[in-house]
Amino acid sequence: MTIDSKNVVNLDLKKNEKVLNFSDFQKQNLKFDIAKLQEAYMQIIQTKKFDDGGGISHFGAICLTRKPGDPDSVKGQKARGIYWTKPDKSGKEVSRDINIDEAEYSEFIPDYDNTYFKEVFDTLSSKYKLGRVRILLKEPRSTLSWHRDPEPRLHIPIITNPGCLMVIDNVAKHMPADGSVWITNNTKYHNAFNGGEENRIHLVACVLDYKF
Numbered sequence: 001m002t003i004d005s006k007n008v009v010n011l012d013l014k015k016n017e018k019v020l021n022f023s024d025f026q027k028q029n030l031k032f033d034i035a036k037l038q039e040a041y042m043q044i045i046q047t048k049k050f051d052d053g054g055g056i057s058h059f060g061a062i063c064l065t066r067k068p069g070d071p072d073s074v075k076g077q078k079a080r081g082i083y084w085t086k087p088d089k090s091g092k093e094v095s096r097d098i099n100i101d102e103a104e105y106s107e108f109i110p111d112y113d114n115t116y117f118k119e120v121f122d123t124l125s126s127k128y129k130l131g132r133v134r135i136l137l138k139e140p141r142s143t144l145s146w147h148r149d150p151e152p153r154l155h156i157p158i159i160t161n162p163g164c165l166m167v168i169d170n171v172a173k174h175m176p177a178d179g180s181v182w183i184t185n186n187t188k189y190h191n192a193f194n195g196g197e198e199n200r201i202h203l204v205a206c207v208l209d210y211k212f
């Protein structure tokens with residue numbers, strides 16, 4: 001059988017575009033203890049429930065930081081925050097949710113002081129200017145919207161499976177749960193999906209002083 005060249009998609013790549021470019025996924029020179037991360041996660045879900053961000057399916061968040069002394073600052077839509085998406089065939093961009101002043105989320109919630117997340121938070125905040133720090137749940141066989149965020153995000157995968165990928169622009173990457181720390185360029189259009197049969201759990205922090 002011969003392949004009809006009319007049926008072959010011509011990607012029309014320029015010479016320097018023929019190799020996928022993973023520069024929107026930057027592994028940091030920093031590593032945490034994955035067993036301790038998983039133990040700390042098990043510890044907090046004994047008493048805390050994931051917030052669905054105001055009714056978003058297959059998504060959950062537990063905030064680890066808040067506005068000082070303000071428990072309401074981590075509830076509902078504030079567990080999500082503003083993003084931009086292209087929801088329909090027009091391709092027109094719209095904004096969703098509410099604007100959040102990330103810099104105000106400076107207090108590590110004292111309920112978690114006796115977990116490994118406190119040590120992780122102290123180390124991270126000595127190296128980066130952080131906004132909200134959250135434990136994010138992505139349920140099995142689910143995806144986010146195609147969207148962009150106001151700032152880059154720091155990821156520490158805690159529980160994952162090979163079917164969990166993040167897609168930025170046209171490049172997809174799996175981030176393993178081995179204690180590694182990644183900063184991803186969420187200011188570009190992106191998505192994350194969990195094609196496995198187990199929850200995906202990441203620690204995700206907004207990073208306010210990281211330039212791509």
Ligand SMILES: [Fe+2]
Binds near residue numbers: 147148186190
């Ligand atoms: Fe995002």
